[in-house]
Amino acid sequence: MGPSHPPLRFTKSRRLVRGIHRWVTAAAGALALTGGLVAAGPQASAAGLTQITAFGSNPGNLSMYTYAPDALPDDAPLVVALHGCTQSASDYYAHSGWPTFADRYGFALVFPQTSSANNANSCFNWFEPGDGKRDQGEALSIKQMIDKAVAQYGSDTRRVYITGLSAGAGMTANMLAAYPDVFAGGAIDSGLPAFCANSVSAAYTCMYSPPDKSPAQWGDLVRAAAPAGTASWPRVAIWQGTADTTVKPANATELRDQWTNVWGLGQTPTRTENLSGGTTLSIYDDASGRPAVEVYSISGMAHGLAVDPGSGPEQCGSTGTYFLDTICSSYHTARFWGLDGDGPSTGSLPAPTGLKVTGTTDTTAALSWNAVDGASSYTVYRGGAKVATTTSTTATDTGLATGTAYSYTVAAVDAAGAAGAVSAAVTATTTGFTPTCHTASNYDHAAAGRAYQNGGYTYANGSHQSMGLWNTFTTHTLKQTGPGYYVVADSGCSV
Numbered sequence: 001m002g003p004s005h006p007p008l009r010f011t012k013s014r015r016l017v018r019g020i021h022r023w024v025t026a027a028a029g030a031l032a033l034t035g036g037l038v039a040a041g042p043q044a045s046a047a048g049l050t051q052i053t054a055f056g057s058n059p060g061n062l063s064m065y066t067y068a069p070d071a072l073p074d075d076a077p078l079v080v081a082l083h084g085c086t087q088s089a090s091d092y093y094a095h096s097g098w099p100t101f102a103d104r105y106g107f108a109l110v111f112p113q114t115s116s117a118n119n120a121n122s123c124f125n126w127f128e129p130g131d132g133k134r135d136q137g138e139a140l141s142i143k144q145m146i147d148k149a150v151a152q153y154g155s156d157t158r159r160v161y162i163t164g165l166s167a168g169a170g171m172t173a174n175m176l177a178a179y180p181d182v183f184a185g186g187a188i189d190s191g192l193p194a195f196c197a198n199s200v201s202a203a204y205t206c207m208y209s210p211p212d213k214s215p216a217q218w219g220d221l222v223r224a225a226a227p228a229g230t231a232s233w234p235r236v237a238i239w240q241g242t243a244d245t246t247v248k249p250a251n252a253t254e255l256r257d258q259w260t261n262v263w264g265l266g267q268t269p270t271r272t273e274n275l276s277g278g279t280t281l282s283i284y285d286d287a288s289g290r291p292a293v294e295v296y297s298i299s300g301m302a303h304g305l306a307v308d309p310g311s312g313p314e315q316c317g318s319t320g321t322y323f324l325d326t327i328c329s330s331y332h333t334a335r336f337w338g339l340d341g342d343g344p345s346t347g348s349l350p351a352p353t354g355l356k357v358t359g360t361t362d363t364t365a366a367l368s369w370n371a372v373d374g375a376s377s378y379t380v381y382r383g384g385a386k387v388a389t390t391t392s393t394t395a396t397d398t399g400l401a402t403g404t405a406y407s408y409t410v411a412a413v414d415a416a417g418a419a420g421a422v423s424a425a426v427t428a429t430t431t432g433f434t435p436t437c438h439t440a441s442n443y444d445h446a447a448a449g450r451a452y453q454n455g456g457y458t459y460a461n462g463s464h465q466s467m468g469l470w471n472t473f474t475t476h477t478l479k480q481t482g483p484g485y486y487v488v489a490d491s492g493c494s495v
Contacts, residue, residue: 049093049111052152056144060137061118064145065089067099068108068153077107077159077339078144078149082168084190084305084322085123089113091166095323097307097316097330105339106295108153110145114138125195126170127206134178134225142175146149146182147466163187165305165322165332170196173255176234177222187237187333189305190247193254195221207247210254218254219261233262237294238328241301242440242448249297249447256295263292271405271427274434277301277308277327287461289409294336296449299468301326301436349374349412349420357428358394360445362402363430367410368394372420375412379419382406388448402432402485437493438486439477442470450478450486460486 052064056251079102083092089111093099102109114124122130124138131137142162150157162183162337169191176186177194196206205211223230236259240252261266269282270291276297286292298306307317308327316328317342334340354370356357367380371393380388380395388395400406411419438450442458445451451458459476460467460484468474479489 001320002402006388013092014104016260017116020126045246048099049090052145052148055148056141058141060131060139061115061142062138062145063089063113063115064148065093065111065113066109066152067093067102069106072108072153073106073158074154075156077105077161077337078110078145078146078153078155079107079339080110080112080160080162080163082112082124082142082171083163084166084168085119085121087122087165087322091311091320095307095318095320096305097328098163098315101334101339103186103422104217105318105334105341106340106381107159108149108155111124112142112145112147113154114152123167124164124171126171126192127199127203127289129198132171132174132178132195138171139175139178139245142171143179143182157182159184161185161187161339162491163333164191165189166191167301174225176236180222180226180230180233181304183234185237186338187239187329188255189301189329190241190244191238191255192247192251193221194257195225196251196254197421209248210251215257215261215267219257222258222262226439230357233259233292234411235292235337237333239296239298239306239333241298241303241306241324241326242438242444244303246303249444252297253447254297256282256284256293258291265292269295271407271429273404273406274401274436275327275332276314277306277433278436279327281332283407285407285425289407289422296327296329298326299436301439305329318383347416348418351421351423352378352393352410352412355408355410355423355426357408357426360428360430362432363400364396364398365396365400365406365408365430366396367408367428369410369423369428372412374414375420376415377413379413381411382424397428400430402430403432405429409428433482435495436480437477437489437495438480439475439493441472442467442474442476443472445476447471452481460488463492469489 048067049065055064081092116122140205162172169188173188193483199201238252238255240249243248265284271283273281280297282295284293285292286386304322304324306326307323308328311319315333316330319325343375352369352372358368359366377391407425409422409425411422413419446453451460458467458470465488467476477489477493478486479493480486
C-alpha cells in the first residue's frame with residue numbers, strides 16, 4: 001500500500017472536491033488498488049471499442065465506449081462494465097473477458113470511463129454523495145449511456161445488467177440500489193456495500209473495516225436509495241478474494257447481508273458449491289428456487305478481477321494489473337444472469353410435480369418426478385443452470401463435489417422445444433467431505449469464517465486451536481477437515 005493521508009472534509013464545491021482527490025493515492029475513498037501513486041490508465045483505444053460522444057447532458061463528466069458483436073439481434077441483453085482505479089475502458093475490454101461472451105451469447109457492452117479530471121486515480125467516485133445517487137453526477141451519466149445504448153442497439157430493457165471492479169464495484173452497488181427499475185442483475189467484484197461511505201474518511205473505514213451493520217440496516221440503505229414502492233430487485237453476484245488487503249473480505253459479508261435482506265432472505269446459504277480456482281460459491285435462492293444472491297469467495301486471491309486465460313468454454317480474459325489468474329468471473333456471472341440462454345424459457349406446459357431426491361453418493365445426485373402430459377422431454381437445472389435433458393422422468397447428475405448441497409428444478413419441454421414452468425426446488429447433499437487448505441492472515445481467516453477472535457486473539461473454528469494475535473501480520477495455514485472444522489497445518493497441508 002502507498003502512503004495514507006489524514007481524512008479531509010468535503011465541501012459542496014466541486015472544485016475543492018477535485019482538489020482533494022488529487023492527493024488521494026493508494027488507500028482513501030479513491031480506492032487506489034495497491035502501491036503508491038499510479039498514473040491514470042490510457043484513454044480507450046482498443047480495436048473493437050467505439051466511442052459515443054453524444055449520449056446526454058453527462059453531469060458526471062464521463063466518457064462512453066461500446067462494443068457489440070456483428071449481427072446483434074434486436075432485444076438482446078445489455079451489460080455495463082465499470083473499470084477499477086488506474087484503469088480505463090480499454091483495459092477492461094482487453095482483460096475482463098466480457099467481449100468473449102458478448103460474441104458467444106449475443107449482447108452489447110457499455111464501458112463507461114472516468115478520468116483524472118474527476119479523480120486523481122481515475123476512480124469512479126462511489127463515495128461521493130453527488131455522484132452515487134439516482135439522477136445525480138456520475139450515476140446519471142451512466143444511466144444516460146444505458147438509454148443511448150438501448151436506442152442504438154435495440155436492447156431489451158428487461159435485461160440490462162451492470163458489473164464493476166473495486167471503485168467500479170462500489171459504483172455498481174450504488175447503481176443497483178438507486179436504479180433497481182433499470183437493472184435485472186449486477187456483479188460486485190472486490191467491492192463494497194451500497195452507500196457504505198459518503199466521505200473520504202468513511203471510505204477508509206469501509207475498505208479496511210466495514211461497519212458491522214445488521215442486515216436490516218444495510219438493506220435500509222438500498223431501500224432508501226430506490227424509488228418509493230420498489231418491490232422488484234436485481235439479482236446480485238458478489239466476488240471477493242480472501243487475501244484482498246485493499247478491500248477487506250469482510251465487505252463481502254456485509255454485501256451478502258445487504259442484498260439478502262433486500263430480497264427478504266436469511267443469511268444462511270441455500271447451498272454451497274466448490275468451483276475451480278479455489279472458489280467457494282454460496283447461493284441464496286428466492287422463494288421460487290432461483291438464485292437471488294450468489295457469493296464467490298476465492299481462496300488466496302488478492303485485490304482484482306478474477307480471470308482464467310485460455311480457450312476452454314469456461315475460460316476468459318487475460319492477466320494484467322488487477323486482473324488475476326484464478327477463475328473466469330465473467331463466465332460465471334453471465335450464467336448467473338442467464339445470458340447463456342440456458343435458463344428455462346416459458347412454454348405452455350405446467351411444472352412437473354413430485355420432484356424428489358432418490359439417492360446421493362460422494363459425486364452424484366439422483367432425481368425423479370411425475371410425468372407431464374404433452375412433454376417430449378425434460379430439462380434439469382442445477383442452481384438455475386441446465387445440466388441435463390432426458391426423455392424419462394429420472395436423471396442423475398454427476399461430477400459433483402463431496403459434502404455439498406445442490407438445488408435442483410425441472411421443466412417439461414414440448415414438441416417445439418419450449419420449456420414450460422419450472423418445478424419447485426429440491427436440495428440434494430452429496431456424501432463425504434473434501435478437505436481444503438487455506439493460508440492467510442489471522443484477520444482474513446476470521447473474516448472468511450475459518451476462525452474467530454476473542455479478546456484480541458484468534459482461534460480456529462471447530463478445533464478452537466490458538467492462532468495468536470488477531471491482526472493482518474500473523475499468518476497461518478488452516479486445513480478444513482469437516483464442515484465448519486479447521487485445524488492449524490503450518491507444517492504442511494495436503495488434500
